[in-house]
Amino acid sequence: MNCLPYFCTGPIVKGFGRGSKELGCPTANVPLEVVQQLPDELQTGVYFGWASIENGDVHKAVLSIGWNPFYNNKEKSMEAHIIHKFDEDFYGKQMKLCICGYLRPETNFDSLDALKAAINEDIKNAKSQLDTEQFTNYKFNDYFKQ
Ligand code: ADP
Ligand code: RBF
Ligand code: MG
Numbered sequence: 001m002n003c004l005p006y007f008c009t010g011p012i013v014k015g016f017g018r019g020s021k022e023l024g025c026p027t028a029n030v031p032l033e034v035v036q037q038l039p040d041e042l043q044t045g046v047y048f049g050w051a052s053i054e055n056g057d058v059h060k061a062v063l064s065i066g067w068n069p070f071y072n073n074k075e076k077s078m079e080a081h082i083i084h085k086f087d088e089d090f091y092g093k094q095m096k097l098c099i100c101g102y103l104r105p106e107t108n109f110d111s112l113d114a115l116k117a118a119i120n121e122d123i124k125n126a127k128s129q130l131d132t133e134q135f136t137n138y139k140f141n142d143y144f145k146q
């Protein structure tokens with residue numbers, strides 16, 4: 001995809017409240033306006049990249065962009081699971097993202113367990129991709145500096 005890496009930012013809003021956190025996979029959601037500004041070439045699907053909160057440390061992340069076929073959402077959404085253990089929630093804070101690469105299309109699953117397993121696989125793939133020379137340098141991009 002020509003538009004990658006793609007840098008964007010937005011405040012963190014309440015998501016669908018489906019208990020992603022309870023699944024061990026909290027996802028920081030951004031407002032619809034931010035989703036609507038994504039370039040058309042950025043097809044829906046699961047991505048890996050880098051993320052920071054309020055210009056803090058830059059962490060690895062997996063992102064889901066689209067309509068979540070498993071839940072049949074009406075609105076397009078973008079949510080990021082940051083691969084880091086935070087001590088508290090950060091609703092309202094500013095998230096910066098560098099979307100680096102595409103992992104797979106969004107799919108429907110037979111069960112929540114199957115979705116969870118796919119997400120765990122995504123996290124594994126994201127970690128190893130972001131450790132490669134092609135993607136590791138974006139962590140230090142000026143975009144993440146104030
Ligand atoms: P919601 O439906 O409101 O998005 P989630 O269950 O997806 O709720 O939890 C998301 C919230 O959890 C985020 O907005 C953020 O404040 C918090 N959070 C804590 N740790 C993380 C993390 N590692 N990645 C993403 N969000 C996290
Ligand atoms: N939702 C889907 O319906 N299909 C998917 O393939 C899918 N993949 C995801 C991959 C990642 C890495 C993440 C963080 C979320 C994904 N989601 C997907 C969104 C998921 O349904 C949403 O985070 C729920 O809130 C989880 O309970
Ligand atoms: Mg969420």
